[in-house]
Amino acid sequence: MKRNFIKYLAPFAIVLIVAIFIYNIATHGHIQHPGKTTYQRECAQCHGDEGEGIETLIPPLANSDLAKQNFDSIPCWLKFGINHRITVNGKQYDQPMYGLKMDDVETANVINYINAQFLKTDRQINSQWVKQQWLNCSE
Amino acid sequence: MPVEDSIDYTIPPFSFSNQDGIAVNNETVKEKIYVVDFFFTSCPSICPKMKKEMLRVYSKYKANEGVKILSFTIDPKRDSIAQLKSYAGKLGIENSDKWSMLTGEKDSIYSLANSFLVSASEDPDAPGGHVHSGNFVLVDWLGRIRGYYDGTSAESIDKLLADMDILLAEKSE
Numbered sequence: 001m002k003r004n005f006i007k008y009l010a011p012f013a014i015v016l017i018v019a020i021f022i023y024n025i026a027t028h029g030h031i032q033h034p035g036k037t038t039y040q041r042e043c044a045q046c047h048g049d050e051g052e053g054i055e056t057l058i059p060p061l062a063n064s065d066l067a068k069q070n071f072d073s074i075p076c077w078l079k080f081g082i083n084h085r086i087t088v089n090g091k092q093y094d095q096p097m098y099g100l101k102m103d104d105v106e107t108a109n110v111i112n113y114i115n116a117q118f119l120k121t122d123r124q125i126n127s128q129w130v131k132q133q134w135l136n137c138s139e
Numbered sequence: 140m141p142v143e144d145s146i147d148y149t150i151p152p153f154s155f156s157n158q159d160g161i162a163v164n165n166e167t168v169k170e171k172i173y174v175v176d177f178f179f180t181s182c183p184s185i186c187p188k189m190k191k192e193m194l195r196v197y198s199k200y201k202a203n204e205g206v207k208i209l210s211f212t213i214d215p216k217r218d219s220i221a222q223l224k225s226y227a228g229k230l231g232i233e234n235s236d237k238w239s240m241l242t243g244e245k246d247s248i249y250s251l252a253n254s255f256l257v258s259a260s261e262d263p264d265a266p267g268g269h270v271h272s273g274n275f276v277l278v279d280w281l282g283r284i285r286g287y288y289d290g291t292s293a294e295s296i297d298k299l300l301a302d303m304d305i306l307l308a309e310k311s312e
Contacts, residue, residue, distance in 0.1 A: 045291070046187040054191045057229040095229065098183040 035106075035113025042100050042110065051118035057095050059088035061118040068119050074111055075130045076137035078102060104130045149282035153251050155211065157239035158223040163209065165282070167239075172306050173207040174299070175276040176290055177252050177259050179214035180226040185273045189290035190230055193275070197238050199300060205307055208238040211251065213259045213269050215242045256284065275299060280310055 040049070043061075047053055051061035061067060066088045067074060081099040085092055102110065104127040111130070115121055154164035174196055178186045193208060200206035212218035218226075223240040232238050242248075252259040252271075255278075259271040277286040277299060286302055289295040 045185060048191075054187055055194070055229060055231045057190070057226070058187055093229075096181065096183075 033109075033113045033116065035109035035111070038102065038106050038110045039113050039117075042102065043114075046097075051114070053088075056091055056093060059086065059091070059093045061114055064088050064119065067114075068121055071115075071119075071121065071123055072133060074114075075107055075133040078107055078110070079134060080137060104128075104134075147281070147283050150278060150284070151254055153247070153254075155241035155243040155248070156220055157235050157241050158220060158227045159235045160220050161235065161239075163239045163241055168207055168209070168278070168282075170280050171205055171207050172280055172285075172303060172310065173209055173278050174303075175209045175211070175255055175257075175278060176274070177211050177213050177248075177255075177257055177271045179212050179267065179269055179271075180218050180222055181214065182267045182269070184267065185291050189273050189275075192290050192293065192296040193238070194230060195296055196275075196300065196303070197232065200303070201234070201237060203307070205310065206237075206303065209241060210238070211241045211248055213248060213252065213271055214267075215245050215248060218242050277302060277306070279306060 046058045047061050048058075051064075053060035053062075059066070066086060077097065079099050079102075082097040085094040087093075108125055108127040108130045111125055115123055115125075150165070152165050154162055157163050174193070176189060176193065178189060180186075190210075193210065196206075196208060212223065220242060223242060227235065227238070227240050232240075249259060255276045257272050257274055257276060259269070261268060262270045273290040275288045275290045275296070276284055277288065279285050285306060286299070288299040
């Protein structure tokens with residue numbers, strides 16, 4: 001009798017456990033991106049929380065054609081800054097960007113964050129790739 | 140014998156040039172309420188965010204004759220009138236009468252910062268070579284300081300915008 005009872009309830013128990021699992025993922029499940037804190041500390045003062053930039057003083061990162069087309073240069077921009085006039089999405093910018101003091105892991109995380117949030121390309125990079133790109137910086 | 144009331148602290152006289160080479164002094168802000176900040180155009184840290192927040196003040200009071208914004212450079216050696224003009228242009232500021240970016244004698248600017256009770260100094264070790272507070276100072280039509288706000292915080296600038304409305308209402312009473 002008791003056996004039958006457990007047998008009868010088991011499918012319901014499994015459904016319940018799965019439901020709780022899905023509910024947890026849906027409510028607190030999205031783990032914060034490892035590059036988000038670094039982005040907010042190092043980048044957001046100028047480029048904004050949404051990567052929107054500031055007028056024609058600071059270029060946007062959101063959907064930036066320059067960044068998408070020169071993805072491999074991003075590690076060098078972050079390390080050494082940009083000291084020449086650039087064109088982003090049809091507008092010109094010449095406010096100097098300063099190099100940031102971030103290591104290869106922080107740099108990789110922040111690039112993946114910027115890509116996921118603002119550039120939306122299918123690239124996914126790691127700290128090894130960042131170090132490789134740094135070898136080819138022109139500065 | 141009645142006790143004398145205390146005397147309000149007021150901003151001492153000043154005169155500087157704005158991005159169009161026009162002199163801005165106490166007379167310019169007479170009968171106005173105005174917001175003051177200190178910055179420099181090559182500032183890599185907090186200034187862009189401060190300017191973004193100040194743009195909210197500029198946009199809101201664009202058509203209000205009773206409001207002015209004064210942004211003083213603490214790096215007058217590099218921030219010439221032409222440099223300030225170019226920086227204002229990049230921010231989309233067409234009206235230098237509404238938002239003046241000001242330059243002048245270095246010592247006068249630093250002593251004016253002291254008058255506004257805002258810290259500013261040269262520091263070769265700081266990014267950009269200068270350190271300064273990110274405060275916005277709200278000053279009333281009698282030259283009295285009425286509030287300090289964190290120019291890098293959107294929430295603090297919400298408060299500034301609300302306080303400016305209160306101050307404008309107080310003035311028109």
